[in-house]
C-alpha cells in the first residue's frame with residue numbers, strides 16, 4: 001500500500017488520490033464492509049440510549065466551554081499535573097514536539113519504546129523521528145502493529161488498519177513474524193500478536209502514549225482502549241512520555257461521565273471501553289517512576305482564533321464521521337493524504353496546515369451531512385467545510401492570479417446573472433442556444449447531452465444530461481396568466 | 486391560502502414541469518398561487534462552493550421578492566435548507582440588523598413543497614393517481630436539514646394506484662453535491678453507482694425525491710446505462726390525476 005508517510009504537504013490533490021484509491025477493488029470492499037459493521041454496531045448502542053441527543057448536547061457544551069477558556073484549563077492542568085509529580089513540556093509545533101520526545105527517550109536511557117496507539121504521534125510522524133535518532137518504536141495496538149509491520153499508513157483514526165482484511169493481515173504476520181503456518185482466524189492472529197508483543201512489554205523500559213482526555217481539575221490523563229495493550233504500556237515501563245494536543249483538555253473529572261459515554265458508543269459501538277486508564281502524575285508504589293507530558297499546539301491556537309472553524313477542536317476523535325461518510329466509503333483513508341481522513345480530516349488537516357496545503361480537502365464532500373448527524377459533540381462539519389471553501393476561494397482569487405481563475409470567473413458571471421431577472425432570462429435563452437450543438441436524440445426522440453467541455457466534462461464521463469426544455473417555467477406562467485413580457 | 490411560489494433557478498430552467506405540477510396540486514387543493522417575477526436563485530451554489538460574497542446579494546433579493554408573502558413554497562429541499570441553515574447567519578455576519586430581522590420574519594413562512602402539504606396543511610391524501618411502481622430517494626438536505634422524515638412517503642402512500650417500493654440504503658447520498666459532482670467526478674460517480682444499483686434492485690419504473698438536483702444526477706446515469714427507469718419530482722406524482730370518463 002501507500003509507502004511513504006501521509007504528509008499533507010506533499011500529498012496529491014484529493015480528486016487524483018481518490019481516483020487512484022478507487023482502482024483498488026479489494027480496498028474498497030474492505031472499507032465498505034468494515035464501515036458497515038461498525039456503523040451497525042454504533043446504531044444499536046446509540047438507539048438504546050433514551051437521552052442520546054441530550055448527551056450530545058452536553059458533550060458539545062463541555063467542549064465549547066473548554067475551548068472558550070482553554071488558556072485557563074491548560075494552566076490548571078499544568079499546575080495539577082506538576083503537583084502530582086508529572087513533568088509538563090510545551091511544544092509550539094510538530095518539530096519541537098518531536099525534539100522533546102526524542103530527548104526525553106534518550107534521557108530515559110532506552111533505545112526502544114513501546115507505544116500506545118496515538119493519532120497525535122502519527123500527526124507529527126514521531127516514529128520516523130525516533131528511528132532517525134536510533135530509537136526503535138514498537139506499536140502495541142493490534143491495528144497499529146499491522147500498519148507498522150506492513151510498512152503501511154493508518155487509514156482511520158480509530159481503526160487504523162480498517163482497509164486490511166484478515167487474509168491480508170495474516171500475510172503480513174506470516175512474512176514479518178516468520179510464521180509460515182499461521183491461520184487466519186481472529187484467535188490465531190491475536191495469539192501471534194500477543195506472543196510478539198509480550199516480550200516487548202516485559203523488556204522495554206520506556207513507553208510513549210497519546211491521550212484521550214486531560215483533566216484540568218486533577219492533572220490526570222485518560223486513555224481508553226479495547227485490548228489492554230495500552231494498559232501494559234501505561235503501567236510496566238519506568239518512564240512514560242505522553243504527547244497530547246492542547247485541545248484534549250476537559251475541565252472536570254465529572255465531565256468524563258459524558259465523554260466516556262459518547263466516545264465508545266460512537267467509536268466502536270461498545271457501551272464502555274474495556275480498558276479505561278486514568279493516571280495522575282506518578283506514584284512511588286505503582287506504575288512508571290517518571291512521567292512526562294508534552295502539550296502540543298501545532299496550529300491549534302490558529303484554529304481557536306477562527307470563530308467559525310473553532311468547533312473543529314471539539315472533536316473527541318471517535319471516527320464516527322468517517323464510518324458514516326459516503327465519500328470515505330468509496331476511497332478509504334489514504335486518499336486524504338493525512339492521518340486524519342474522512343470528514344474530520346477534511347476540516348482538520350487543512351487547518352493544521354494553516355490553509356497552505358490540503359486545499360482540495362474541504363471540497364472532498366457532497367455536504368450530505370451524515371457526519372454531522374452522527375458526531376457525538378455535534379460538530380457541524382458541513383458548515384466548517386463551507387467556511388474553509390470560502391477561505392480557499394479568497395486565497396485563490398486574491399491578487400493577479402485570481403483574474404485568471406476560470407472557476408472564479410464563471411462563478412462571478414453566474415452571480416451577476418442571478419442579480420437581475422432580465423439577465424437571468426437572457427442567460428436561459430442563451431443556454432438553450434449554446435447547448436444545441438451538443439444535443440443528440442435518443443431512441444425515444446428525446447434530446448440528451450452526453451459530452452460536455454472543460455470542467456463540466458467530469459459530469460459527462462458517467463452521466464447524461466437532458467436538453468433544456470423549450471419553455472422555462474416563468475415563460476409558461478406568464479403566458480398562462482396572460483401578460484406577456 | 487395565497488401561496489407564493491419560489492421555483493428555484495434550476496427548476497425554472499431545467500424542470501418547468503415540476504413547477505407546473507406544484508401549481509396544479511396547490512390549485513386543486515383550493516389555494517391561489519402567486520409568482521413574484523423578480524425571483525432568480527437562492528445563492529446555494531455560490532455559498533456552498535465558497536463564493537460567500539456572491540451569495541449575499543441573492544439572499545437580499547429573495548427577501549425583497551418574498552417579503553409580503555403569506556407563505557412561500559419551494560419544490561427543492563436543498564434550497565430550503567440553504568435558507569434555514571445559512572440565511573440567518575449570513576445576515577447577522579454582515580451586521581445588517583434590518584436584513585437579519587427580515588430573514589427572521591420570513592423564514593417561518595418558508596416551506597419545502599412536501600413539508601407544506603404534510604406539516605402546514607396536515608394533509609396526506611392530495612387526491613393523486615399514479616399507477617406505477619415507484620421508489621423514493623431521501624435527498625440529504627430534506628432528510629437531515631429539514632427533517633422531512635416520512636412525510637414524503639406518507640404522501641406517496643396515499644396516491645391511488647401507486648406501487649411504492651422501499652429503496653435500500655435510502656438515506657445514502659447520491660453523490661451529487663453541486664459542484665462536487667464535477668470537482669470530484671470519480672468519487673461522485675462511484676457514489677451514484679451504488680444509488681443506481683439500489684434503484685434497479687427495486688424493479689421500479691420511476692425514482693422520485695423532493696429535489697430535482699439529486700434526480701437530475703440519478704437520471705443522468707439511469708439514462709446513460711439505458712435502464713429505462715425514469716426520475717420525477719414528488720410534485721409530478723402528486724399532480725397525477727385519474728382520467729375521468731365523460
Ligand code: SF4
Pocket residue numbers: 266314315316317318319320321322344371374375376377378379
Ligand atoms: S468530528 Fe465528531 S464524529 Fe468525527 S471524529 Fe470528531 S468527534 Fe467523532
